[in-house]
Amino acid sequence: MQSRAVLLRRRPVGMPMPDDFELRASDLGPRARGFVRVKNRFVSIDPYMRGRMAGRAGYAASFALGETVPGRTIGEVIESDGPLKPGALVRTLSGWREVFDARPDEIETLDPRGLPPETFLGVAGVSGLSAYAGLTRIAQLKPGETLFVSAASGAVGSVACQLGRIMGARVVGSAGGPAKCAFLREIGVDAVIDYKAESDLAAALARAAPGGIDVYFDNVGGAHLDAAVGALRPFGRIAICGMISAYNADGPQPGPNLMQLVGRSARIEGFLTANHMDLMERFIGYMAGWIASGAVKYRDTIYDGIENAPRAFIGLFRGDNFGKPLIRIA
Numbered sequence: 001m002q003s004r005a006v007l008l009r010r011r012p013v014g015m016p017m018p019d020d021f022e023l024r025a026s027d028l029g030p031r032a033r034g035f036v037r038v039k040n041r042f043v044s045i046d047p048y049m050r051g052r053m054a055g056r057a058g059y060a061a062s063f064a065l066g067e068t069v070p071g072r073t074i075g076e077v078i079e080s081d082g083p084l085k086p087g088a089l090v091r092t093l094s095g096w097r098e099v100f101d102a103r104p105d106e107i108e109t110l111d112p113r114g115l116p117p118e119t120f121l122g123v124a125g126v127s128g129l130s131a132y133a134g135l136t137r138i139a140q141l142k143p144g145e146t147l148f149v150s151a152a153s154g155a156v157g158s159v160a161c162q163l164g165r166i167m168g169a170r171v172v173g174s175a176g177g178p179a180k181c182a183f184l185r186e187i188g189v190d191a192v193i194d195y196k197a198e199s200d201l202a203a204a205l206a207r208a209a210p211g212g213i214d215v216y217f218d219n220v221g222g223a224h225l226d227a228a229v230g231a232l233r234p235f236g237r238i239a240i241c242g243m244i245s246a247y248n249a250d251g252p253q254p255g256p257n258l259m260q261l262v263g264r265s266a267r268i269e270g271f272l273t274a275n276h277m278d279l280m281e282r283f284i285g286y287m288a289g290w291i292a293s294g295a296v297k298y299r300d301t302i303y304d305g306i307e308n309a310p311r312a313f314i315g316l317f318r319g320d321n322f323g324k325p326l327i328r329i330a
């Protein structure tokens with residue numbers, strides 16, 4: 001059986017380019033006994049992959065050159081001689097590829113609990129959990145507080161905005177362009193900033209949150225973080241989930257004046273969702289209820305065909321995607 005995969009051909013410098021990747025077809029041959037053959041149905045595209053494509057040391061090892069780009073997928077068992085039957089849905093870390101063989105202990109069965117399987121890569125997966133862990137454990141958001149979220153229409157940001165609303169906060173969201181800002185209003189964001197139409201983000205945030213902010217959920221870094229630190233109220237908290245504006249930069253970027261945190265007894269804390277996986281089961285239970293009741297809405301941008309994984313990935317840094325980018329494999 002033929003399977004196509006997208007390999008990392010060279011390490012991106014600055015904005016990733018299509019030529020940094022290579023599409024390669026291979027013949028899987030017969031499946032070895034004890035292995036299952038899995039066909040990926042949805043493949044996740046994530047910003048963290050950019051850091052791991054770089055050759056420098058980070059919190060996790062770099063992706064290897066000439067190998068399939070690793071990442072989360074939802075697949076379906078198509079051949080097996082063990083207890084996992086063909087048709088079973090599985091979560092895998094098999095990355096940007098169509099079909100692969102795995103030992104049963106390398107994959108995890110998925111109970112979709114009435115949700116579309118692909119939501120377990122986005123709103124009901126690590127993206128959604130990042131928002132949940134960041135707001136509950138790291139920022140400890142309280143009812144009546146003002147929450148500011150950047151990349152607010154994105155996979156993580158859109159969940160952070162809606163959880164903020166559910167937790168009783170006033171929510172200010174920043175996104176690029178009128179369509180994404182309209183979506184934010186649709187999901188109940190109280191004040192919306194189109195950062196691409198603003199020359200002074202601090203002034204825009206002051207208009208959106210005249211009394212300041214209690215919590216900033218950072219997806220972007222840069223000017224957004226600067227503005228948020230300046231607007232922080234006494235005992236404010238900043239949860240750093242990511243800083244996508246710096247992912248294509250070569251080296252450290254200038255940061256905000258952290259002296260401002262002292263007088264306000266404020267706190268800033270980064271987190272890795274991987275350290276909060278103990279919350280996943282509880283979170284999925286809540287999220288299934290929120291989606292069913294309409295309390296949480298989500299958008300995915302679906303690209304058909306594994307050959308489009310580089311395009312979807314590059315789109316993350318250009319604002320091309322709306323919500324979670326996913327590759328669908330027919």
Ligand SMILES: NC(=O)c1ccc[n+]([C@@H]2O[C@H](COP(=O)([O-])OP(=O)(O)OC[C@H]3O[C@@H](n4cnc5c(N)ncnc54)[C@H](OP(=O)(O)O)[C@@H]3O)[C@@H](O)[C@H]2O)c1
Pocket residue numbers: 046047048126127130151152153154155156157174175176177180218219220240241242243244245246271272273274316317318319320321322323324
């Ligand atoms: N800590 C963890 O364990 C963890 C886990 C998951 C995700 N994350 C991080 O969380 C953040 C959000 O992840 P996601 O998967 O939901 O991706 P995402 O927010 O959907 O990422 C794409 C969006 O980022 C925005 N963006 C890109 N470049 C930007 C720039 N220079 N300035 C301002 N905005 C920019 C764009 O939004 P607009 O279209 O609005 O411009 C774009 O649509 C990322 O930083 C990611 O690395 C961290």
